[in-house]
Amino acid sequence: MNDFVNAANGLLWGQILVPLLLIAGVWFTVRLRAIQFRHFGHMFSVMKNSRKSDGHGISSFQALCTSLAARVGTGNLMGVAVAISIGGPGAIFWMWVIALIGMATAFAESTLGQLYKETNRNGDYRGGPAYYMLKGLKSPALALLFSICLFIGYGMIFSAPQANSIAEAFNYSYGVDTMITGVVLTIFAAIIVLGGMKKIARFSEMVVPFMGVAYLLVATFVILMNIGEIPSILLNIFESAFGLREAGGGMIGIAMMQGIKRGLYSNEAGMGSVPHAAAAATPYPPHPASQGYVQMLGVFFDTIVLCTCTAMIILLSGIELGQENFGIALTQQALENQVGSWGRDFIAVAIFFFGFTSMVANYAYAENALPFIKMNNKIGRLVFLAVFLGMIFYGSIATLGEVINLADLAMALMTIVNVVAIGLLTKQLVILAKDYNSHIDKGDVPRFIASKEQEQEMNLTPNIWSKENTELK
Template identity: 60%
Template sequence: MVEPSVIAPSFIEVWIGTINGYLWGSILIYLLTACGIWFTFRLKGIQFTRFFHMFSILKSSRKSSSQGISSFQALCTSLAARVGTGNLMGVAVAISLGGAGAVFWMWLIALVGMATAFAESALGQLYKEKDNNGNFRGGPAYYMSKGLKNRKLAVTFSLCLFFGYGFVFSAVQANSITDAFSGSYGFNPLYTGIAITFFAGYIILGGLRNIARFAELTVPLMGVAYLVVCLTVLGLNIDKIPGIISDIFASAFGLKEAGSGLVGAAIVQGIKRGLYSNEAGMGSSPNAAAAAEPFPPHPVSQGYIQMLAVFFDTIVICSCTAFLILLFQPEAGQAQGIQLTQQALAFQVGEWGSDFITIAILLFAFTSIVANFAYADNNLKYLNMDNFYGRWFLRVGFLLMLVFGSVATLPDVIALADLSTGLMTIFNVTALFMLSKVVISIAKNYHQQHDKGSLPIYEPDDEEQKRFNLTQGIWYKK
């Protein structure tokens, strides 16, 4: 008799793997690129024409209330989920498979993705509600249910997000941490996993506010530390940077004879890794955006904040990793993935560079773990699990998966996670297209006030409240 454990992986690898190949190899690349271009056009190139306004909003983003976390905490929470091992390992994979040209396409998808992030996060904030404790909650499931009046779509989206972010992705992140520490220091993966689970449990049991406070402290620290090290290396090699930039553009368009055959791979790998990293359009960051007390008190302000998150994640962090690797590439040999990133830094600064990347993986992956929990917890309502038993089911299952992920080989689970995330993205992008007029309307309202020199305040009248089907008591005309 054949064991079920032997049959299941074969089914998952062959069938689910094939579906994921089409989903992530073509469908989502075209869909998310189209979505980014669509909102870039409809919002009149907002990520370029109002680029500096993102930073001006950030100056006043520390205000919170008893109902919502601050905009800065929402930014850090979404960055905690975005800035993960993909920023260190994913970029290395993209360059290994697609060459230097992959970096250009990674930049391009991030720039158009900023408009998508603006749209989904502004909608998440617009359609937010209050939970039983008086705290703000929202996200794609909420604007699908209220904006599109399609509860079935909201439930389906929540189920995909709940599986992916509530259980699988965090197990994968835990696996990355334990692998790194096992390889670098010989630590037992099980013991490392138990330690990760203990600290994660301490943070997530404190709820979204505790997660937001942790992200607010950790994300800037890890981001600045990584940037300082990378920028120092780039500064020491400043004479080589123009050549690397030239190589990126030449390879992206096949202008180099040796790299002309890599153009297709560069496009696919750059766009794919960019989408994985910045998460624009996946429907994850609106969950954090909706939990914020916005300032200016207008849903569009959260669109700007989350647009900045995409810029920081891909244009800043991923670019630092890319330049670090491209400085080292002639010496790279057969190194791939995270080992390539480790060797690239060690080549520049000595052996401690490899240790630094290991610690960076710990911080990047751990912050992703706790942020993933927040996203899953936010969607319990649409699964009829926003109660004592539902919350504890998520907490216990989430923590057990961290231990499991620490010691397991996860290709089959990852395949299922990729499928759920891919479907989640299709549902979200479809909703974004259908709610385009709402995005354009609130963006116009915000910019009309801002351009007159007024502080933008969203005060919809009764007709607009009904037309958009907004939650009563959240936005009101004074």
């Protein structure tokens, strides 16, 4: 199985996914006229009224926190360490690159997720890639394929690396047996996920901002302690990215591969996961594109801010890089070198909250696959819950290499299907972006009201974007 997974990853990541992601990022950057750079400040202004909502959806702020709960996890603390260990400091540069161009991809998929949303039997908004594949592309086969990948990835595999990092961190810091940690995580996860999407959103809204700010403050403290070394660290990153350091040109490919792979795992731009959170929101301004701006901000904060914080902690620590120092233990050792023993404990606590919120957000994402794979019934949901919780326990006691390789494979399959779909829906994205910008240019609050002709042409859910449902409040 390991040989098969490694061979599949080599093919998908080495020859298909990395070029596809770069091409998609450049494509959407060009077609949306560099929206992530032109409207960089607007991403923040959209958040001013982000707590507005109604009885059908979560608020934009809750959608951001839910998406960050899934994004901000082991990828930020463990993934960066893995990237640097294998690809060297240059991997950080390529992580930045994929984040900056990936912001346009994130805008595209989140806007489409919001555009093609619908209400479930409880009156709550639901949507995501399977919905815009089914409605926008009129392709049930593609929707089913993505849903299978979503279920395997978020319902089974992606929580395993989170649980693994939490278990390893607590074992390293406190000597807690990984099996005990696995049992505790499984019980806690069951309590949260059984409350549904809104409970997960409220939990994320409380935890993510607090831990994000705390981690940012600690990293800023480390950077200020070593402010004189920052120029040489940045020079090292750029030289390593282009093979100008000791390892020569042979490291360029490794650095690029690790930076893009770990960057995607962290910020999820193009994977098709975040549109589920975006679709669940009642947006303000009441326009599909507003969720695109919200989720672009999520990519920026996740990778450009938090991943860079971890990179600086590691590179400023003086620890010799190599695969003998690997994963979350490297990040713990690095911070411990800088601030003393409490740094190791702080990372253990941070990875617990970041990793745990990621796990419960994974459940919310995977739940969207159930109607498409005919599991949206009592027995299907019980099977889903058992598999999801079982993988959390498995991840706690498995080796890091096993769970990372499986996660990479599931991530690659999901991303390829989703990127192809959003590429085929570029026309709708350009229409929405132009409509949003026309309101901004006039000084108006953007508001999207779909005519009956647009509903039919785009195959939208009837009345979901009616005048009544997009009232300015």
